[in-house]
Amino acid sequence: MPPASPPRRPARRSQRPPAATAFGAAAMRVRWDRVGRVALLLLLLAVVALYVQPARSYVATWRDSNKQQQQLDELEREHDALTARSKELRDPRTIETEARRLGMVRPGERPYVVSGLPDD
Template sequence: MRKGQAAAPAKPQHTLFGLSTRRAVILGGVIFVLALTLAVPMHTYLTQRAEADRLASEQRDLERELDELQRQKEQIEDPAWIEAQARERLGLVRPGETPYKVQLPGDYKPPEEDAPPPPPSTGAWHSDLWQRLAGPPPSTEPERGTLPENPAVPAPAPEEPGVPTG
């Protein structure tokens, strides 16, 4: 360098958060690797925690159901409960008692009629559906008190050879 010349200005360094660019990239890479290293165990921990909570809830439900079933078992083993159920459901009475059944006017329920059996299947689903929608086929027997539309005409007696008709 010569005496009258100023020193050449130094190249400006690029910085990121007070670090050189190279150091900032290395630091970012290290943070990324640490994040990946911690992500898998964290995911496993959270999954196992949710499964443990679900199993604890299921166990509480099963314990409640077990308590209810034990209560029902004790109730069924009670002779007084059995007698009450026999009186209520079956209408049984003890020897010497007179049974009464009170029927109030609004309590009558007509007996339920059994549904007719479904028609036999023809094999094709659309035919079966059409039969169900159309209803039962019309009856071939005439209703009581009506005459049949085409009364049966008796067939003529066969003619005997040599006998004149007429």
Template sequence: MPTGRPAQRDRKNGADAARRTREPAPARRPRGDSDAGSTRRRRPGSARTRSPAGTGGAFKLSSTRRAAVLAILVCAMALSVSVPLRTYIGQRDELAELERREHQLSQEVQRLEERKAELSDPQRLEAEARRRLGYVRPGETPYIVELPSQQEKESAEKAEASETKPWYQRLWNTFTGEGK
């Protein structure tokens, strides 16, 4: 009968002698044998059911596996946040562009309304038609005076200058592009 005391050392032969119970010990099977219907019961304190100290933790995972699972969770969260964030930023930029365009169009509408008010005056309308379209009243003789532009003056001066140069200088200028 067990009393709860630790095993006592037998002084005669030096072996540990534990108090024994009257129940017979279960028969052991070889490791290769296994019955499909039989279940093996282990004692609660056996070393096979306990994990070593310092390993296992939450969900019985090693620290490396826990770190990998944590990294995967962080990546999944980042990916799930990135798509809506990208959509939000895109829509915010698009909204700013539309507001800018609306402001620009409202200014243009205001300018055109002012222009419409100007052209509602018949004298202003007649002056615009004479100036831009070249309209004249019956019996008037139109005169068009065209002044030479600055570009035409420069090209005429270059032509005169090139005529005074010798032929070989003009030929060289056509290769170098200075005569243009």
């Protein structure tokens, strides 16, 4: 058996600077850290974009809620005033006063019209 020859080394290529190669191995290398950052930035922008419409809807609903609350407060005040007026109109003295203001008289009474009085 002949003696084992040492392993052959591959032939060395001339080393050129990366700028000298148009599409060399250095130019084709993928910078995964940059790709990851860009992907995360795009994901963040997508998430923010997804929150825009619900946020606008929330603000619009909040404004409508405030308007409806004001309307409800106004209607409650009106209801309280009408309830008080209804209670007032159930009193017989108030009924008589309102009827006389309208010019009504009781049966058997003689109506009088007084004119020429000074205004107070």
